[in-house]
Amino acid sequence: MKFDTVIIGGGLAGLTAGCILLRAGQKVAAVTKGLSLNEAPRNRFVALGGVYLPGDSVLPGGEWRKNRLLRVYTKNLGKTPLEAENFILSTGKFFSRGLIATMSEIKEPLFNCELDYDTDRGKWCVSEFFERQPFENFGVRTDGQGRVFVNGRVAENLYAAGEILAGEIDIEQSAAQLCRNLI
Amino acid sequence: MNFDVIIIGGGITGVSTARDCALRGLKVVLLERDDLTAGATGRNHGLLHSGSRYAVTDTESAAECIRENLILKKIASHCIEDTGGLSITLPEDDPDYQSTFVDSCRAAGIDAQVLDPEEVRRLEPNVNPDLIGAVRVPDASVDPFRLTTATALDATMHGAVILTYHEVLDFIISRGRMVGVKALDRRSGRTVSLHAPITVNAAGIWGARMAEKCGIKIGMYPAKGSLLIFGHRICKMVVNRCRKPSNADILVPGDVVSVLGTTSSKVPLDECDNIRVTASEVDELLLEGVKLSPKIAVSRVLRAYAGVRPLVASDDDPTGRSISRGIVLLDHETRDGMPGFITITGGKLTTHRLMAEQAADLVCAKLHVDSPCRTAELPLPGSEEPAEMPDKKISTRAAATRHGSRISQMDFAQKSEVICQCEHVTRAEIEYAVRCLDVHNLIDLRRRTRIGMGTCQGTFCMSKVAAVLAEALGTPEKAPEFVREYARERWKGIIPVCWGESLREAEYMRKQYGNEI
Secondary structure: OEEEEEEEOOOHHHHHHHHHHHHOOOOEEEEEOOOOOOHHHHHHHHHOOOEEEEOOOEOOOOEEEOOEEEEEOEOOOOOOOEEEEEEEEOOOOOOOOOOEEOOOOEEOOOOOOOEEOOOOHHHOOOOOOOOOOHHHHOEEOEOOOOEEEEOOEEEEEEEEOHHHEOOOOOHHHHHHHHHHOOO | OEOOEEEEOOOHHHHHHHHHHHHOOOOEEEEOOOOOOOOHHHOOOOEEOOOHHHHOOOHHHHHHHHHHHHHHHHHOHHHEEOOOEEEEEOOOOOOOHHHHHHHHHHHOOOOOEEEOHHHHHHHOOOOOOOOOEEEEEOOEEEOHHHHHHHHHHHHHHOOOEEEOOEEEEEEEEEOOEEEEEEEEEOOOOOEEEEEOOEEEEOOHHHHHHHHHOOOOOOOEEEEEEEEEEEOOOOOOOEEEEOOOOOOOOEEEEEOOEEEEEOOOEEOOHHHHHHOOOOHHHHHHHHHHHOOOOHHHHHOOEEEEEEEEEEEEOOOOOOOOOOOOOOEEEEEHHHHHOOOOEEEEEEOOOOOHHHHHHHHHHHHHHHHOOOOOOOOOOOOOOOOOOOOOOOOOOHHHHHHHHHHHHHHHHOOOOOOOOEEEOOOOEEHHHHHHHHHHOOOOOHHHHHHHHOOOOOOOOOOOOHHHHHHHHHHHOOOHHHHHHHHHHHHHHHHHHHHHHOOHHHHHHHHHHHHHHOOOO
């Protein structure tokens, strides 16, 4: 299946971006594990003609040519790949498993994207619960156009949006901003 | 106000001394600057020692432990789960230690049964399968919160006055005698003066600071011990290493969780109010802990905490492991020329009743009261008889494990609504705690009921519990403050273990509460 954009992670960020791209005339698919917290954006995404794949998850790796992601495979679609010009990674932070923290490191599990985080585990939290926690700022690094880094190089067509981004971000704004580079 | 005896410290030692004195007919008042169990009593393994751990090195402590172990299993049955314990030998351990261990146990009166490793693997499937030897000992799991709660309840029922959130400011000395204390009621901000011919210092590690107020030096050795709580029961029995006591060598099941510990390191006295578990201590606990059970490596760590053992210094041992866990009773009249002042310290959770007995004996001798100790025979409230179950609900059963036969005081017919899902705490239990167990905030309530101590750590129930509690206390406007205090307190224990599943939960907890209140 070939799309203009495939969105990995159908939360608020992914679906917001999806809707903007659909309105711009793109053919868009969104793969999501299916925490159906975002009923309104989901309904809008489907109404605009988006291909919504709930209860599915993208398998790690994907197929690359040089620094370009060609296609990804999912658990449910088996051997049928999802191909696209562009991919958006919007899998969120830790709770949604967009980032995985072990005792010694933090990883982005699908493409091993480069992250901004403190390698000293003792500095992931601060003692005051009601302050913003350092771990809430951890996330993937992106270039000026919102593209992630894999193996030390910019991935030409893999963008990140939403909570998976490093720093303090506004989810919908990050999605909208990113779409300007994709339309 | 005049009393026969003032007791300082609402840990298990102080509370138990209050009970003992009250049962002997004395007029007792107890002062605690925070809540009951807020110090070392609420920050340990929850292990009812058989004494086997000390059998090889400290026969006296071992013999004390087993005697008290057997007494407590009778008088505090609803606070104890008789899990039994294993002492396992691994390939890296000295293979000859086991026979020394068994001989020493038997010499101290501890029933030690050598088991076949194959049988142990069947009995306890999650234990380290590489074990080459194992001994069964009568260790058990004890809940220090409910033990202290029941003891305090009995003391109160026998006339003792227990004042939590009362901080001792100064002693009242008259003609070279201690005759009372000045204390600050931290809730109202008022200062109170209490008078009694005897004051008992049972303030644990803070006892040194207490004694300093009247110029008396006690050489305390503050030995910090850090522990980890896992989100489920990894083993059915207490699992120990059969070797000289060391770090992370005890795994204790309790309620729906398991506790692994401890480390042991000296901390400065002035840090005891604010001790934190470090990342390296967590690493060390996990590294050693997997040797007890490989499942440790894949189990979710709920939280970490640390307590400070009130050991009395005797030498330059940097870890404090070789200091006796024996009971230290100081008569400051003979030791320091301060009549009317006694310190009870050292000891262990397991020997708290005996510590109280010794302290109360001395109090009675000083007051010329001839009344025998009855705490070894009289059961605690809740342990007198098996609980009568009004229904078959899980929440009622859970309440019975926490309060024993005292569930007869709870209104399950009207108020069986479950408020804390993890620990099955109902509105009936919360209202009972407010009515009978001296609860002033959500943290107090947690200690009385286990509310928010389960796998969600309060993430799902905090607001609801705060609302129900604030209403029961008649101060509905306090609910947001309860949540704030509670979230801050839970957070302390989550920080050191904030990775993996715990970090996921932490992120969720922050989203739920972090910016809302």
